[in-house]
Amino acid sequence: MPVETKETQAAVQAVKMAIEKYGPNREELIPILNHINQDIGYLPQESLDEISVLLKVPKSQLISVASFYQMLSTKKRGKHVIKFCESAPCHVVGGREIIQTLKNELNLVTCGTTSDEKWTLEMTSCLGVCAVGPVFMVDDDIYGNVTTEQVPQILSRYS
Amino acid sequence: MNTIRSMVLVSSDAMSMDAGAQEVFTRLQNEIHSFNLEKEVSVSMVSDIGRHDSVPMVIVYPEATLYGPVRPDDVHFLVEEHLYKGRIAAGLQAPVKELTGKIAWLSSRKGTLPAEQRIVLERAGVIDPTSLDDYILHDGYQALGTVLTSMSAQDVIAVLEKSGLRGRGGAGFPTGTKWKFVSRTAGPKKYVVCNADESEPGTFKDRLILEGDPHSLIEAMTIAAYTVGADEGYIYIRGEYVLAQERLKTAIAQAKEMGFLGKGIFGTNFNFDLHIHAGAGAYICGEETALIESIEGKRGEPRARPPYPTTNGLWDRPTLVNNVETLANVPPIIRNGADWFRSFGTPSSPGTKVYTILGNVNVTGLVEVPMGITLREVISIYAKGMKNGGTFKLAQTGGSSGSIIPSTLQDTPMDFDSFNKTGVSLGSGALLICNEETCVVDLAKVLVNFFVNEGCGKCNPCRIGGNRSLNILTNISEGVGTLDDLNTLIELSENLYQLSNCGLGQTAGVPQRDILKYFRSEVEAHIQLKVCPAGVCAMSGQRVY
Numbered sequence: 001m002p003v004e005t006k007e008t009q010a011a012v013q014a015v016k017m018a019i020e021k022y023g024p025n026r027e028e029l030i031p032i033l034n035h036i037n038q039d040i041g042y043l044p045q046e047s048l049d050e051i052s053v054l055l056k057v058p059k060s061q062l063i064s065v066a067s068f069y070q071m072l073s074t075k076k077r078g079k080h081v082i083k084f085c086e087s088a089p090c091h092v093v094g095g096r097e098i099i100q101t102l103k104n105e106l107n108l109v110t111c112g113t114t115s116d117e118k119w120t121l122e123m124t125s126c127l128g129v130c131a132v133g134p135v136f137m138v139d140d141d142i143y144g145n146v147t148t149e150q151v152p153q154i155l156s157r158y159s
Numbered sequence: 160m161n162t163i164r165s166m167v168l169v170s171s172d173a174m175s176m177d178a179g180a181q182e183v184f185t186r187l188q189n190e191i192h193s194f195n196l197e198k199e200v201s202v203s204m205v206s207d208i209g210r211h212d213s214v215p216m217v218i219v220y221p222e223a224t225l226y227g228p229v230r231p232d233d234v235h236f237l238v239e240e241h242l243y244k245g246r247i248a249a250g251l252q253a254p255v256k257e258l259t260g261k262i263a264w265l266s267s268r269k270g271t272l273p274a275e276q277r278i279v280l281e282r283a284g285v286i287d288p289t290s291l292d293d294y295i296l297h298d299g300y301q302a303l304g305t306v307l308t309s310m311s312a313q314d315v316i317a318v319l320e321k322s323g324l325r326g327r328g329g330a331g332f333p334t335g336t337k338w339k340f341v342s343r344t345a346g347p348k349k350y351v352v353c354n355a356d357e358s359e360p361g362t363f364k365d366r367l368i369l370e371g372d373p374h375s376l377i378e379a380m381t382i383a384a385y386t387v388g389a390d391e392g393y394i395y396i397r398g399e400y401v402l403a404q405e406r407l408k409t410a411i412a413q414a415k416e417m418g419f420l421g422k423g424i425f426g427t428n429f430n431f432d433l434h435i436h437a438g439a440g441a442y443i444c445g446e447e448t449a450l451i452e453s454i455e456g457k458r459g460e461p462r463a464r465p466p467y468p469t470t471n472g473l474w475d476r477p478t479l480v481n482n483v484e485t486l487a488n489v490p491p492i493i494r495n496g497a498d499w500f501r502s503f504g505t506p507s508s509p510g511t512k513v514y515t516i517l518g519n520v521n522v523t524g525l526v527e528v529p530m531g532i533t534l535r536e537v538i539s540i541y542a543k544g545m546k547n548g549g550t551f552k553l554a555q556t557g558g559s560s561g562s563i564i565p566s567t568l569q570d571t572p573m574d575f576d577s578f579n580k581t582g583v584s585l586g587s588g589a590l591l592i593c594n595e596e597t598c599v600v601d602l603a604k605v606l607v608n609f610f611v612n613e614g615c616g617k618c619n620p621c622r623i624g625g626n627r628s629l630n631i632l633t634n635i636s637e638g639v640g641t642l643d644d645l646n647t648l649i650e651l652s653e654n655l656y657q658l659s660n661c662g663l664g665q666t667a668g669v670p671q672r673d674i675l676k677y678f679r680s681e682v683e684a685h686i687q688l689k690v691c692p693a694g695v696c697a698m699s700g701q702r703v704y
Contacts, residue, residue, distance in 0.1 A: 029456035030439050034398065068458040068615070070440030071398050087360030088555060089517045089591050091605045125442055125613055126360035126558075128399055129174060130515060130589070131523040140401075142177055 011046035014039040015054065024054055029065060033072050041081075042073040070124060078113045078120035080158050082106075083137040087126045090133035094147075098134045099123075101148045105155055119155075165200045165242055166220040167191075170227075170284070172207035172370055173402050180204070180215035182231045187217070190238040200242055203287040206371025212522075213253045227253040275541075276503055277527045278511050279487035283371025288406050291413040294374040300419055302490035303378050306385060307425040310493075312342050315386040319489070321497035323509040328354060328445075328482030329557060329586045330662075331508070331575040334489075337479065340469040341387040344477040349389035351380055352473060352480045354450055355396040355403075358442040359558030360609065361589030364513040364525060365483035369396065369403035372487070373410035377433060379486035381420065382493065384431045387479050392433045395450050398440050407435055442613035446661050447480040449615065460617045461661035484513060484588075504530030508574035512585075518554075518592040519546045531577070534569040538592060549594030553677070555602070557586015559609045560666040563599075563673035584666075598695035599678040600685055603670040604632045610667035621664030624655045628671055630704035635682065638689045638698035645675060645682065 018035035022028040029051075036047050043066050052059045066072050084099055103109065106119050113120045129135050132144025143154055169175075169184045187202050208216045208225075216227035219241055226237060226248065233251055240248035286293040294300070306315055320335030341349060353376060357365040368376065380392050396404055411433055414420040422430045436454050438444050444453045448462035451473050472478020488510060492500045501509045508530040515525045520542035528541070534554055538544065545551055554564045556573075562583035564571075571581050578585045593602070611625040628651050631644045652668030659665045674682060684692050691698055 025456075027454070027456040030453065031437060034437065034439050065456070065458055068441065069398075069438070072439050086605070087609055088559065088602060088605050089361040089589070092518055092591065092593050092597050092602070123612075124440070125609055126358055126362075128357065128363045128366055128397070130361045130363055130517050131525070132174065133517065142173065144174065 007044065008046045010040060011036075011044040012050050015047050015050040019051075019054055026055060026057060029055065029057070029062075030069070033066055033069075037072050042075060042077050044076075048074075076113075078117050080118065080139055081120045081122060081137075083122050083124040083127065085125070085127050085133065085135045086123045087130075089126075089130040090135055093133045095134040097148050098136070098146055098151065101151045102136070105151055163199060163201045167200060167202040167242070168205045168208070168218045168220070168285070169202070170206070170208040170214055170216040171204040171288075172214075172367070175207075175215040176402060178214045178228065179231060183215050183217065183229050183234060186231050186234040187238065190234055191242065194238060194243045196238075196242055203293070204289070205285060206283050206288050207367050208284045216253060225253045226251045275526050276511050276529050278491050278500075278503070279368060279375075279484055280371070280513060280525075280527045281491070282375065283367050286372065288371050288373055289409050291374065291410070291417060294372070298494060299374055300378055302493035303381055303419065304425055305493060306382050307427050307429060312386045312388070315382065315493070316342065318492060318497050322492045322500040323497075323507070324485065324488055324492060324500065325508060325575060326482060327484035327488070327512065327588070329359075329560065329584070331585065334481065334485055337469065337481070338383065338386055340467075341389075341477050341479040344470050346477050348391075348476050349387055350473045350476055350478040351384045351387065351389045351392040352447075352450065352454070352468075352478055353380055353392070353394045353483060353486055354445060354447065354480055355394055355400075355483045356438050356445040356450060357400075357483070357587075358397055358445050358613075359560065359587045359589060361517050361555075361558050361591050362515055362587040364515055364588055366400055366403055367513075367525065368483050368487050369400065370406055373403075373406045374414065375487050375490060376407075376483060377410055377414050377420065379489040380433060381424065381431050382489055383479055383481065383486065385429055387477075389479065390430050390432065392431065393436050393454055393473070394433065395436050395438060395444070395454060397444075398438045404435060404437055411435070441615075442609075443615045443661075443663055446663060449661070450480065451478065458615070460615045461663075463660060505572065505574045505576075507576040512573070512588050514573075514588045514590050516542045516590050516592065518590075519549055519594040519596070520544065520592045521546055530574040531572040533572055534564065534590070537573075537590060538569070542592065545592070545594055549596070551592065552595045552597055553593050553599070553602075555591040555593065555606075556589065557584050558589045559606050560584070560662065560669070561586035561589070562669055563602075563677065565677040567677075584669075596693055596695070598636075598691055598693035599674040599681050600632060600636050600691070601693075601695045603674045604629065604636055606670040607632060607667065610663065614663060614667070618658075618660040618664060620654055620658035621660070621667055624651045624659075624664075625667050627651055628655075628668065632671065633703050635685050636691070636696040636698070637703055638685060638691075638696070638700050639702045640686045642683070642686055644686070645679075648672075649675060 014036045018032045022031050048062050111121045134146050135144045171180045191200050213227035217229045218225050237248045282297050316339050324334040325331040441459045443449045444459040446461045449459040453459040468478040504510045511527050512530050513527045517523050522543045526541045551566050607629045611629050614621050616622050634640045648671045652672040655668035656665050
């Protein structure tokens with residue numbers, strides 16, 4: 001038996017809350033996963049184990065679904081998640097410069113999580129606010145019409 | 160009943176909310192109260208007002224004075240000046256020259272700007288999307304009443320077929336015909352599904368309808384369910400559209416309470432139940448069979464077709480899948496008749512189309528105009544020309560899965576058939592306008608990269624072909640491509656089109672095909688001269704793949 005840690009308890013608790021909300025049905029799997037992902041920030045293995053038992057779904061199927069959707073993460077992420085839109089409408093109005101600035105500011109060469117686990121940088125497809133490109137999201141906040149000068153200011157708002 | 164002399168509307172689309180619209184609204188209520196004006200002035204939150212450069216915006220009717228961006232601290236001054244003293248609050252007005260959207264339409268009556276023709280966005284930005292009363296006051300649920308009390312399913316299909324409405328999701332399939340297929344399929348249980356998984360880059364028209372006029376979608380889906388014989392429906396909405404989801408939830412609850420959804424609608428024996436299913440971030444789920452898989456709680460991998468969803472859809476039952484904009488056209492058609500609808504647009508593509516205008520132009524945003532207007536008109540009239548006096552080089556239409564249109568084709572009427580003849584795709588209505596600083600190789604790279612990221616990985620042509628194309632394009636952008644590569648790109652594009660399982664794979668090769676068709680010399684310059692004419696590509700001379 002794995003050692004019961006605070007994280008494990010939180011992972012199991014999140015599953016119970018999600019299933020209580022949506023019901024223990026296979027077709028509610030995506031809303032359930034979404035709920036846990038929002039609650040904890042990612043989908044811990046312990047959560048997937050618990051869902052597998054409660055929903056009577058093989059874990060392989062759970063992982064195949066969890067790894068398919070962009071908003072779900074099976075890896076632990078940083079405290080704040082930056083989603084940068086890399087689609088064409090943002091790209092042609094200056095997205096190239098913004099992503100470079102972001103990477104420089106965060107000291108990242110490619111996308112991923114910074115060593116202090118404060119930031120995770122993810123590339124994403126369209127966020128649906130194309131009229132104000134370039135666009136990126138920090139957690140739930142959308143920033144549009146971003147200029148390179150604004151990037152450090154925006155990042156400094158998050159502690 | 161008390162008479163209201165002024166109506167104050169606050170924009171509350173996602174961007175406005177982000178910029179503090181809620182606070183402005185609360186302050187407005189407080190200020191109006193403290194000036195003792197609440198009997199004379201109404202204030203409501205509406206959705207997108209049609210401008211994104213100065214949110215949050217406030218409009219005061221009947222003068223149609225537009226203020227923006229309004230900060231919470233400006234509200235006291237605005238109320239005192241405009242509503243109490245009756246003069247324009249100096250310094251707060253939004254810059255007039257860049258008007259788009261609803262405001263453009265309103266001021267067009269004064270002969271200042273070209274008119275839009277709003278059918279599906281008629282109420283967006285005018286009514287309070289969280290108020291069912293507002294919707295009903297603007298002819299809401301009238302079409303549903305007519306259908307349930309005096310029309311048969313055949314009557315509805317006949318009207319739709321006569322109207323010539325075609326699907327607005329991209330393919331342009333005749334809506335009446337699709338409804339007829341589902342209605343004729345026998346079965347004890349059928350479903351109606353609304354595709355609101357608007358993930359096409361550059362497209363946000365459905366978000367505006369969902370955020371600004373959610374009841375119109377519910378009304379249209381109920382009509383659809385009655386027509387095809389379904390009693391359950393799903394709205395598949397993309398996970399990123401949080402505000403739209405909230406608005407829809409509120410609207411569904413209101414409709415249930417008033418008996419527009421649920422059992423025995425309008426006192427008939429027709430029942431319809433509607434659910435919202437939020438996606439979790441996957442472009443491919445906009446493909447109708449992938450969407451159905453996703454509702455069933457699986458990976459969003461497209462099914463092999465046929466059988467089509469019209470016979471074997473959700474949980475293997477006959478299913479009608481329609482786009483938000485398509486459905487939003489239905490109630491106005493029922494209310495005003497097929498002939499009215501045919502008075503807009505072209506004979507083969509009647510009605511209007513919502514375009515989202517993006518890129519290197521002066522005014523970005525969205526317009527709803529009759530089908531058949533040209534790209535040149537859109538750029539010069541609605542987008543107010545190219546930004547910083549740039550030159551129009553190309554437009555990328557219909558999001559990633561659309562086509563690239565060179566400036567030489569900008570006078571083609573934008574409707575389904577004219578576009579088909581020229582070999583381009585109207586797609587979802589996104590118009591990404593690019594100036595001469597855009598490199599076609601770089602653009603194709605971004606577009607193909609999108610397909611590589613968003614492909615589901617189920618079928619080989621798409622999974623392998625997409626990656627191969629991206630590698631070759633990357634090499635060309637680094638200055639190490641060969642002329643032979645161009646033949647490979649064409650071959651890959653054809654293979655993708657012919658062999659892929661779904662629409663995503665079939666269009667994944669379009670960018671490379673289009674740039675070689677219209678801008679071959681520019682691509683060859685990368686290879687033969689080792690120069691990127693637009694100065695965008697890195698041209699490092701290093702082979703990446």
